Amino acid sequence: MQSDRLDLGNYSKTFITDVPADLNSPEAKEFKKTIRRFPDEAIYIYSFKENRMLYADGWEDLLGYRDDEITMLTIVNITAPEYAPFSNELNDKALMFLHNKTTDLEQYSFTIELKKIHKNGTHVPLISKVGVFKAEQGHVSSIIGHSQRNESIKLGNVMRYAAYGPEKSEFEDELNKQLFRHYAISEKEKEALSLVAEGYSFKEIAARFGVSQSAIEKRIIPMYRRFEVKSLTHLISFAFANHILP
Known part of the structure:
Protein backbone atom coordinates (compact mmCIF):
# COMPACT_ATOMS: atom_id res chain seq x y z
CA MET A 1 0.00 0.00 0.00
CA GLN A 2 1.33 3.40 -0.89
CA SER A 3 1.19 6.36 1.46
CA ASP A 4 -0.99 9.29 0.43
CA ARG A 5 1.34 11.70 2.19
CA LEU A 6 4.89 10.58 1.49
CA ASP A 7 6.90 9.82 -1.60
CA LEU A 8 8.43 6.55 -0.49
CA GLY A 9 11.12 4.78 -2.49
CA ASN A 10 10.36 1.78 -4.66
CA TYR A 11 11.42 -0.70 -2.00
CA SER A 12 9.30 0.95 0.67
CA LYS A 13 6.27 1.07 -1.62
CA THR A 14 6.62 -2.65 -2.13
CA PHE A 15 6.95 -3.69 1.49
CA ILE A 16 5.10 -1.24 3.75
CA THR A 17 1.47 -2.01 4.64
CA ASP A 18 -1.21 -0.78 7.01
CA VAL A 19 -1.78 -4.14 8.73
CA PRO A 20 -1.32 -4.18 12.54
CA ALA A 21 -0.06 -7.07 14.65
CA ASP A 22 -2.36 -9.71 16.07
CA LEU A 23 -1.21 -9.45 19.67
CA ASN A 24 -3.27 -12.48 20.67
CA SER A 25 -1.33 -14.80 18.39
CA PRO A 26 1.01 -17.37 19.99
CA GLU A 27 3.91 -15.75 18.15
CA ALA A 28 3.20 -12.27 19.57
CA LYS A 29 2.74 -13.69 23.07
CA GLU A 30 6.13 -15.38 22.80
CA PHE A 31 7.74 -12.11 21.68
CA LYS A 32 6.19 -10.43 24.74
CA LYS A 33 8.00 -12.92 26.97
CA THR A 34 11.37 -12.90 25.23
CA ILE A 35 11.99 -9.39 23.86
CA ARG A 36 13.19 -6.89 26.43
CA ARG A 37 11.85 -3.34 26.23
CA PHE A 38 13.51 -0.42 28.03
CA PRO A 39 11.66 2.53 29.63
CA ASP A 40 10.54 5.22 27.13
CA GLU A 41 11.01 2.72 24.30
CA ALA A 42 8.65 1.17 21.77
CA ILE A 43 9.34 -1.92 19.67
CA TYR A 44 7.93 -3.41 16.51
CA ILE A 45 8.64 -6.50 14.43
CA TYR A 46 7.56 -6.27 10.81
CA SER A 47 7.42 -9.19 8.39
CA PHE A 48 8.28 -8.69 4.71
CA LYS A 49 7.19 -12.28 4.18
CA GLU A 50 3.66 -11.63 5.50
CA ASN A 51 3.57 -7.87 4.78
CA ARG A 52 2.30 -6.99 8.25
CA MET A 53 3.30 -6.23 11.80
CA LEU A 54 4.11 -9.32 13.83
CA TYR A 55 4.54 -7.56 17.15
CA ALA A 56 4.28 -4.12 18.77
CA ASP A 57 4.91 -2.99 22.34
CA GLY A 58 5.14 0.39 24.08
CA TRP A 59 3.61 2.61 21.41
CA GLU A 60 0.79 4.07 23.47
CA ASP A 61 3.17 5.41 26.10
CA LEU A 62 5.64 6.67 23.50
CA LEU A 63 3.42 8.09 20.72
CA GLY A 64 -0.19 7.60 21.79
CA TYR A 65 -1.05 4.68 19.48
CA ARG A 66 -2.28 1.39 20.90
CA ASP A 67 -0.04 -1.56 20.20
CA ASP A 68 -2.89 -3.29 18.35
CA GLU A 69 -3.41 -0.31 16.02
CA ILE A 70 0.13 0.83 15.18
CA THR A 71 1.22 -0.20 11.68
CA MET A 72 4.34 0.20 9.59
CA LEU A 73 2.59 2.77 7.41
CA THR A 74 1.57 4.76 10.49
CA ILE A 75 5.14 4.79 11.80
CA VAL A 76 6.34 6.15 8.45
CA ASN A 77 3.56 8.72 8.14
CA ILE A 78 4.03 10.24 11.60
CA THR A 79 7.61 11.30 10.94
CA ALA A 80 7.89 15.07 11.41
CA PRO A 81 7.83 16.74 7.96
CA GLU A 82 11.36 18.15 8.19
CA TYR A 83 12.76 14.65 8.80
CA ALA A 84 10.46 12.61 6.56
CA PRO A 85 12.25 12.85 3.17
CA PHE A 86 15.61 11.83 4.60
CA SER A 87 14.19 9.18 6.94
CA ASN A 88 12.22 7.55 4.13
CA GLU A 89 15.16 7.52 1.76
CA LEU A 90 17.50 6.17 4.44
CA ASN A 91 15.13 3.28 5.07
CA ASP A 92 14.81 2.69 1.35
CA LYS A 93 18.55 2.70 0.61
CA ALA A 94 19.31 0.54 3.66
CA LEU A 95 16.79 -2.06 2.46
CA MET A 96 18.32 -1.99 -1.01
CA PHE A 97 21.77 -2.58 0.47
CA LEU A 98 20.56 -5.47 2.65
CA HIS A 99 18.62 -7.10 -0.15
CA ASN A 100 21.90 -7.41 -2.04
CA LYS A 101 23.51 -9.27 0.87
CA THR A 102 23.08 -12.98 1.55
CA THR A 103 25.19 -13.70 4.64
CA ASP A 104 25.29 -12.46 8.26
CA LEU A 105 22.15 -10.45 7.61
CA GLU A 106 20.97 -10.55 11.20
CA GLN A 107 24.07 -8.60 12.26
CA TYR A 108 23.11 -5.48 10.27
CA SER A 109 21.29 -2.44 11.63
CA PHE A 110 21.17 1.33 11.36
CA THR A 111 20.14 4.22 13.61
CA ILE A 112 18.71 7.66 12.96
CA GLU A 113 17.87 10.62 15.18
CA LEU A 114 14.56 12.26 14.29
CA LYS A 115 11.17 13.42 15.54
CA LYS A 116 7.85 11.62 15.33
CA ILE A 117 4.43 13.20 15.74
CA HIS A 118 2.51 11.98 18.78
CA LYS A 119 -1.18 11.17 18.31
CA ASN A 120 -1.94 14.38 20.23
CA GLY A 121 0.05 16.43 17.72
CA THR A 122 3.19 17.10 19.77
CA HIS A 123 6.65 16.28 18.42
CA VAL A 124 8.71 13.62 20.18
CA PRO A 125 12.52 13.40 19.73
CA LEU A 126 13.60 9.82 19.17
CA ILE A 127 16.58 7.66 18.49
CA SER A 128 15.34 4.87 16.22
CA LYS A 129 17.24 1.69 15.46
CA VAL A 130 16.20 -0.75 12.75
CA GLY A 131 17.85 -4.14 12.41
CA VAL A 132 17.34 -7.44 10.65
CA PHE A 133 15.29 -9.68 12.94
CA LYS A 134 15.22 -12.79 10.81
CA ALA A 135 16.71 -13.91 7.51
CA GLU A 136 15.67 -16.94 5.51
CA GLN A 137 17.66 -18.47 2.64
CA GLY A 138 19.84 -15.39 2.29
CA HIS A 139 16.99 -12.87 2.30
CA VAL A 140 15.64 -10.50 4.96
CA SER A 141 12.27 -11.82 6.08
CA SER A 142 11.58 -9.51 9.04
CA ILE A 143 13.00 -6.45 10.77
CA ILE A 144 12.88 -5.17 14.33
CA GLY A 145 12.62 -1.51 15.21
CA HIS A 146 13.41 0.15 18.54
CA SER A 147 12.37 3.78 19.07
CA GLN A 148 13.36 5.49 22.29
CA ARG A 149 12.45 8.95 23.54
CA ASN A 150 15.55 11.03 24.14
CA GLU A 151 14.92 14.58 25.31
CA SER A 152 18.66 15.14 25.72
CA ILE A 153 19.47 15.03 22.01
CA LYS A 154 19.70 18.39 20.27
CA LEU A 155 18.31 18.07 16.78
CA GLY A 156 19.50 20.75 14.37
CA ASN A 157 19.06 21.02 10.62
CA VAL A 158 21.40 18.11 9.93
CA MET A 159 20.17 14.51 10.04
CA ARG A 160 22.39 12.11 11.96
CA TYR A 161 22.63 8.39 11.31
CA ALA A 162 24.91 5.39 11.68
CA ALA A 163 25.23 1.94 10.11
CA TYR A 164 26.38 -1.30 11.76
CA GLY A 165 27.24 -4.78 10.61
CA PRO A 166 30.03 -7.05 9.32
CA GLU A 167 30.60 -4.71 6.37
CA LYS A 168 29.91 -1.51 8.31
CA SER A 169 32.17 0.70 6.20
CA GLU A 170 30.65 -0.52 2.94
CA PHE A 171 27.14 -0.12 4.37
CA GLU A 172 27.78 3.43 5.56
CA ASP A 173 29.69 4.40 2.41
CA GLU A 174 26.79 3.21 0.27
CA LEU A 175 24.33 5.24 2.35
CA ASN A 176 26.61 8.28 2.17
CA LYS A 177 26.77 8.00 -1.60
CA GLN A 178 23.02 7.60 -2.00
CA LEU A 179 22.05 10.26 0.56
CA PHE A 180 24.62 12.91 -0.33
CA ARG A 181 22.02 15.42 -1.51
CA HIS A 182 20.50 15.57 1.98
CA TYR A 183 21.68 17.66 4.92
CA ALA A 184 22.96 14.59 6.75
CA ILE A 185 26.05 13.22 8.46
CA SER A 186 27.03 9.64 9.23
Missing part, protein backbone atom coordinates in the same frame (compact mmCIF):
# COMPACT_ATOMS: atom_id res chain seq x y z
CA GLU A 187 28.59 8.44 12.46
CA LYS A 188 31.86 7.77 10.65
CA GLU A 189 31.96 11.32 9.29
CA LYS A 190 31.04 12.72 12.69
CA GLU A 191 33.87 10.78 14.39
CA ALA A 192 36.44 12.20 11.98
CA LEU A 193 35.03 15.72 12.25
CA SER A 194 35.09 15.64 16.05
CA LEU A 195 38.81 14.84 15.97
CA VAL A 196 39.43 17.67 13.51
CA ALA A 197 37.64 19.99 15.94
CA GLU A 198 39.98 18.80 18.70
CA GLY A 199 42.95 19.91 16.60
CA TYR A 200 44.15 16.62 15.12
CA SER A 201 45.56 16.64 11.60
CA PHE A 202 44.18 14.43 8.85
CA LYS A 203 47.38 12.37 9.09
CA GLU A 204 46.93 11.84 12.85
CA ILE A 205 43.27 10.91 12.43
CA ALA A 206 44.18 8.42 9.69
CA ALA A 207 46.72 6.79 12.00
CA ARG A 208 44.12 6.51 14.77
CA PHE A 209 41.58 4.81 12.48
CA GLY A 210 44.18 2.71 10.67
CA VAL A 211 43.30 4.11 7.24
CA SER A 212 45.03 6.30 4.68
CA GLN A 213 45.09 10.08 4.90
CA SER A 214 43.15 10.24 1.65
CA ALA A 215 40.39 8.14 3.25
CA ILE A 216 39.99 10.78 5.96
CA GLU A 217 40.04 13.55 3.37
CA LYS A 218 37.22 11.76 1.53
CA ARG A 219 35.17 11.84 4.74
CA ILE A 220 35.75 15.52 5.45
CA ILE A 221 36.14 17.40 2.16
CA PRO A 222 32.77 16.40 0.61
CA MET A 223 31.04 18.03 3.58
CA TYR A 224 32.22 21.44 2.31
CA ARG A 225 29.84 21.21 -0.64
CA ARG A 226 27.09 19.37 1.24
CA PHE A 227 26.89 22.00 3.98
CA GLU A 228 27.90 24.91 1.77
CA VAL A 229 30.97 25.93 3.78
CA LYS A 230 34.25 27.29 2.44
CA SER A 231 36.88 26.17 4.93
CA LEU A 232 37.64 23.68 7.68
CA THR A 233 37.09 26.38 10.30
CA HIS A 234 33.73 27.20 8.77
CA LEU A 235 32.80 23.50 8.73
CA ILE A 236 33.63 23.09 12.43
CA SER A 237 31.66 26.23 13.30
CA PHE A 238 28.71 24.89 11.29
CA ALA A 239 28.94 21.55 13.12
CA PHE A 240 28.70 23.18 16.54
CA ALA A 241 25.90 25.51 15.46
CA ASN A 242 23.83 22.59 14.18
CA HIS A 243 24.45 20.31 17.19
CA ILE A 244 26.51 17.85 15.16
CA LEU A 245 29.27 18.28 17.72
CA PRO A 246 28.60 18.84 21.43
